[in-house]
Amino acid sequence: MNHLSKTTNISSVSHIRLKNGLLSIWAQIVKYRYMYLLTLPGFIYLLLFKFVPMWGLIIAFQNYNPFKGISGSEWVGLKHFLELFNDTKFYMMLRNTLLINLFGLIFYFPIPILLALMLNEVRHDIFKKLNQSIVYMPHFLSWVIVASMTFFVLSTDIGIINKIIYSFGHEPFPFLTKVNYFWGIITAQTIWKEAGWGTIIFLAAVAGVDPQRYEAAVVDGASRFRQIWHITLPAIRPTIVILLILRLGNMADVGFEQVLLMLNPLVSEVGEVFDTYTFTQGIMRGQFSIGVAVGFFKGFVGLIFVMASNYIVKKLGYEGIY
Known part of the structure; x- marks a missing residue:
């Protein structure tokens, strides 16, 4: 009887705590109802x-x-997943997808941070806004235009660079059909198009740094470089970490339009990725189930990367995304 009475009391206490918790949550919603109303469209x-x-x-x-x-x-x-894993192109697509994203992670990801730091050091407001507008502009161009510009610069027939090479008495170089150059060209396109737009978040983070810290550093005789290294970078480090985790979550995604427009039979060995495979199998051949299976697999890979990177970041003492 005593055991039954204790169990009943514990159940009653748990029920009361749950009820109080729900009431507390509801009270918070009522108190901040206008804030929640603002989030409703999202x-x-x-x-x-x-x-x-x-x-x-x-x-x-x-x-x-x-x-x-x-x-x-x-x-x-799991039939379609087994077909995907047994496909002769699977490991090639996995390699290409991960390495293209790795190139972007190494060469693209730091560029917006450096560009934001450089823009923050510009003291003339008009010149600063002009530079920001210029570096933002490529983001609004479609990948069709970017691919056309790349062709105009690097193609063997009409490419500007090859015309310069030819003027010096050398044969045109096939940049767009060499497998060794494909990943580099894709990464260079991404940097040119998206680096400026990527500075927005980092500039906002830099703007949130307390100005008094810079004033104290000036009094101590710190140079501009020292201020950036010891004040600005540590202040925006949480933003960098969060964006890095989110970037790792997209390791299985490659810009479909970009790769499709740059792809040709001579570079398919290094250019075929899951996104183009989904297009050819799911849309062109009508195998919708295969296309969805590929998307499911990409999401699973992204989840693994996010969870692993978040775990490592928290172990290193930083704040993760959850």
Whole structure:
């Protein structure tokens, strides 16, 4: 009887705590109702365009027939995943996808940070805003335009660089058809197009640094470089860490339009990635289930990278994303 009485008391206490917790949460929602109201459009957007479409992942486990729909299509379990893993191109696509992203991580990711630090050092407001506008501009160009500009610069026939090479008496060099140059060209395009736009978050983080810290550093005789190294960089380090984790979460994603426009049969060995494979199999050949299975696999790889990087970052003493 005593044991039963203790169990009942524990259950009652747990119920009371749960009720009080729910009331506390509701009180917070009522208190900050206007703040939650501001987040409502974003929440609806995530719900409709991010969570509801996840229902379509079921297609990866079916022989999906558009005429029968999800409910009428045949279930095949892990068949499409096994087909993907046994495909002769799988490891080639995995290598290309990870290495293109690794190139971006090494060569692209630091550029917006350095560019933001340089822009922050510009003291003339008009000149600073002009430079910001110039470096932001490429972001708004489509990949079709960027690919066309690349062709205009590097192609064998009309490329400016090859015309200069030819003027010195040498044969034109096939930059766009050499496998050794493909990843470098993709990375250079990404840097040119997105580096300026990537400075926005870092400039906002730099703007949040307390000016009194710089004033104290000046009194101590610190140079501008010392101020950047000992004040600015440590202050924006949490932002850098968060963006690095998010970047690692996209290690299985490569810009589909960019790669598709630059791809040709001579560089397919280093240019074929999961995104182009999804396009050819899922859209061109109508194998929707294979395409969804590839997307499911990419999401799983991204999840592993996010969890692993977040764990390592927290072990190193930094604040992760969760």
